[in-house]
Amino acid sequence: MEVQQGLHMNGGNGETSYTNNSKFQELGITKAKPLVNRIISDWYSTNLPRCLRIADLGSSSGPNALLVITQIIEAIDETCNQVNCNMPEFQVFLNDLPSNDFNTIFKTLPAFYEQLKKEKGEKFGPCSISGLPGSFYERLFPSTTIDFFHSSNSLHWLSQVPPIVESNKGNVYLAKMTPPSVLKAYLVQFQKDFSLFLSLRSKEITSGGRMVIIMLGRRSEDPFGKEGYVLELLSKSLNDLVSEGLIEEAKVDSFNLPIYMPSSKEIEGIVCVEGSFYIDQLEIFDVNWGASDDDDNKEFVFDRFISGQRVAKCIRAVSESLLASHFGDAIIDTLFSRFMEYVSEHLLKEGKFVNFVISLRGK
Template sequence: MEIVQVLHMNGGSGDTSYATNSILQKQVITKAKPVVIGSISDLYTTNPSPCLRVADLGCSSGPNTLLVITEIIEAIDEICHQLNHNTPEFQVFLNDLPSNDFNAIFKTLPAFYEQLRKEKGEKFGPCSIMGIPGSFYERLFPTATIDFLHSSYSLQWLSQVPPMVEINKGNIYLARMSPPSVLQAYTDQFRKDFSLFLRLRSNEITPTGRMVLTLLGKKSEGPFGKECYFWELLSKSLNDLVSEGLIEEAKVDSFNLPFYMPSRKEVEAIVCGEGSFYLDGLEIFDINWDGSDDDDNKKFKFDRFISGQKVAKLIRAVTEPLIAYHFGDAVIDVLFNRYMEYVSDHLSKEEGKFVNFVISLKRK
C-alpha cells in the first residue's frame, strides 16, 4: 500500500466527509490556541519581520483548514496595534499529501481574503496563501525560509506501515495480543519518522523560528494504554465481518494502520536525541472521543448512541480511504455501523478520551 496515494481524509462536503465530521479537530485546535498564540507572539515581538512566513503541515480541507492561520493573523494584528507598527505581509503555505482536497481549500480563499479586507482595512499587510502538496517526511521548503511551522493531528500518522517480522493477527494497531516484535516495529518507525521530521524542518526554519505541533499520544508509559482502545473496537468490528463471511481473515491480518500514539517520554527523548530544537514546552489535555464538552454532557442528558454515531463518522472520515483501498468499498457501511454499536456500548460503561500533546519548539 502506497501511503502517499491513499492516506487522506474523505473529501467533499457530504455526510461522511471530513469537512462535515471534524468538530473534534476544531476543539483540539481551540484548546491548543494559547500555545500557538504565545509562540507566534514571542517570535514576532522578538524579531519583527516585514514578511511573516507560516506553514501549516497536514492542513487537510474543510472548515478547520484556515482556522489556525486566522488565529495567527489576529494575534499579530493585535500586537502591531499595541506597538503602533504596520502589520507584516503574510505568506502562508498549506501542506498535505497530493491526494488532499486542495481544490476545496482554494475555493474558499476569495471569501477569506474579502473578509480580511473588511475586518482589517485596505492597509492591512497582504496575505497570500498557497498549497504545497507533498509528504512532510520529505523536504518541502528552501533552506531557512519559514518563520513559524504548525501541525495539528498529523504527526501520529507514519510515513509507512512499520515493516513487521510477525503477523499482528486480528489487530489493525497495537493491542495486548500483539507480538513484542510488532510493538518494536511501531516504536522504531515513529522514532525514525519523528526524528526525520525534526531534521527536515530544522533545515527549512529560520534561525529564530518556532514550531508548535499537536498530536495524539498516551499518558501511560507502558506499551498498551487505554487511549488506543478506539482502534481495538475497529479491529473487533472487522473481525465480526470475518465471522460473517464478508471479508477474509487474511485481509484483516495483513492490514495495519500507519499510525502511532507516543508517550511523553518518547517525544521528549526523540526531540533531545535529534538535537535541532529546544523543547520550549509540552502540554497535555484530554478531549472526549466525540468532541463534546464535559460541561455540556453534564447540562444535557448524555446520549451514548448519538456519541457513538459521532465517533464512527469521525473515524470513518479519517480512515475510509485506507480501509476501502484494502477491503473494498462494499463493506464500509456495514463496518462502521458495527463500529458505532461497539463505541456506543463502550461509552455506556466508561468515558472515551483522546490524549493530546501540544509541543512548543525553538530552533537551536
C-alpha cells in the same frame, strides 16, 4: 502499504467528508490556541518581519485548514496594536499529501480574504495562501525560509506501515495480544519518522523560528494503554465481518494502520537525540469522545448514540481511504455501522483522545 498514494481524508462536503466530521480536531486546535498565540506573539514582537511566512503541515481540507491561520493573524493583529506597528504581509503554505482535497480549501479562499479585509480594514496587508502537495517526511521548502511551522493531528501518521515480520493477528493497531516484535517495529518506525521530520524542518526554519505540533499521544508509558482503545473497537468490528463471511480473516491479519501514539517521554527522547530543536513546552490535554459542538457548553446533554455516531464518522473520515483500498468499498458502510454500536456502548464507561501540544525552538 504506500501511505503517500493511499492516505487522504475524505474530500468534498458530504455526510462522510472530513469537512463535516473533524470536530475533535477542531477542539484540539481550539484548546491549543492560547499556547500558539503566546508563541507567535512573543516571536513576532522581537523580530517584526515585513512578511511572516507560515507553513501548516498536514492541513487537510475543510474549516480547520484555515482555522489556525485565522488564529495566528488575530494574534499578530493584537501584538501589532500593543507595540504600535503595522501588520506584516502573510505568506501561508498549506501542505498535505497530493491526494488531499485542496480544491475544497481553494473554493473558500475568496470569502476568507473578504472577511479578513472586512474585519481588519486598510491596515491589513496582503495575505497569500497556497497549497503545497507533498509528504512532510521529505524536504518541502528552501533553506531558512519558514518563520513558523504548525502541524495539527498529522504527525501520529507514519510514513509507512512498519515492516512487521510477525503477524499482528486480528488487530489493526497495538493491542494487548500484539507480539513484542510488532510493538518494537511501530516504535522504531515512529522514531525514524519523527527524527527525519525534525531534521528536515531544522533546515527550512529561519533563525529563531518556532514550531508547534498538536498530535495524538498517550499519557501512560504502557504502549497498550486505553488511548488506543478506539482502534481496538475498529479491529473488533472487522473481526465481526470475518465471522459473518463478509471479509477474509487473512485480510484483517495483513492490515495494520500506519499510526503511532507516542508517550511524552518518547517524544522528549527523540527530540533530545535528534538534536535540532529544544522543547519549550509540552502540554497534555484530553478531548472526550463524546465531545459536544461546544465542549464547554454546560447545557449539553450527553447522548451515547449521537456521540458514538460522531466518533464513527470522524474515524471513517480519516481512515476510509486506507480501509477501502485494502478491503474494498462494499464493506465500509457495514463496518462503520458495527463500529458505531461498539463505540456507543463503550462511551458508557469512558472515552478520551489524548492530545499533545509541543512547542519547539530551533537551536
